[in-house]
Amino acid sequence: MSISYKIAGLALAGLFNALAAGSALAADLEITNPWVRGTVASQKATGAFMQLTSKSGVSLVGVASPAASIVEIHEMVMDKDVMKMRPVPRLEVQPGKPLELRPGSYHVMLIDLKKPLAKGEIVPITLQVEGRDKKIETVEVKAEVRELTAGAAPAMQHKH
Numbered sequence: 001m002s003i004s005y006k007i008a009g010l011a012l013a014g015l016f017n018a019l020a021a022g023s024a025l026a027a028d029l030e031i032t033n034p035w036v037r038g039t040v041a042s043q044k045a046t047g048a049f050m051q052l053t054s055k056s057g058v059s060l061v062g063v064a065s066p067a068a069s070i071v072e073i074h075e076m077v078m079d080k081d082v083m084k085m086r087p088v089p090r091l092e093v094q095p096g097k098p099l100e101l102r103p104g105s106y107h108v109m110l111i112d113l114k115k116p117l118a119k120g121e122i123v124p125i126t127l128q129v130e131g132r133d134k135k136i137e138t139v140e141v142k143a144e145v146r147e148l149t150a151g152a153a154p155a156m157q158h159k160h
Contacts, residue, residue: 028054029093029129034143036067037103038121038151039116047074048108048125049101049142057095061136064127069112071125076104085109101153102141103151116144121145 034050045068052060063071072087083104091106093099101107108125117123125141 028056028131029127029139030054031127031139031141034125034141035150036110036143036145038119038145038148039113040148041116043116044113045109045111046113047103048110048123049103050097050108050141050143052091052093052101053097054093054095054133058093058132059130060080060091060093060099060127061089061130063108064126064128065110065123067117067123068110069114070109070110072109073106074109075106078131091133117145119122119145119147 030053032051033052034048036048037046039046048065060073063073065071071123073089074085074089075088076083076085087109088106099106110123121144123143123145125143127139127141128136129139130136153160
């Protein structure tokens with residue numbers, strides 16, 4: 001085997017090892033059922049939802065998407081009989097315990113949408129995840145847009 005093949009093989013092995021090390025955190029974060037609530041023409045904000053699971057525990061510390069100018073991690077809480085929504089700086093994904101981002105609870109808020117989102121479109125979302133070693137990695141998610149009424153609590157759904 002010539003020296004150039006050996007060098008190329010070593011370079012590829014090094015690249016593979018670097019990619020494997022870099023994806024260890026992403027492999028520890030399982031993302032299931034990602035989706036975004038559809039919008040109407042004049043609507044400028046919507047929510048994204050998914051389930052996050054980690055074997056060793058990670059923190060969701062940031063979110064981004066080209067679909068909106070502002071993307072934040074939000075929570076909804078009851079405060080004296082009033083439902084309030086507010087941004088949170090991070091969400092902890094406890095080891096082995098699924099964290100559900102769902103309507104009426106924790107979710108990703110897409111604010112100042114670039115365009116209306118129609119059922120069937122795919123919205124790319126980047127999650128910034130901090131591992132136990134405090135290293136921040138990014139994980140790409142493709143979330144399908146569902147109908148405007150998708151996931152609404154029964155009290156929130158309109159019936160005619």
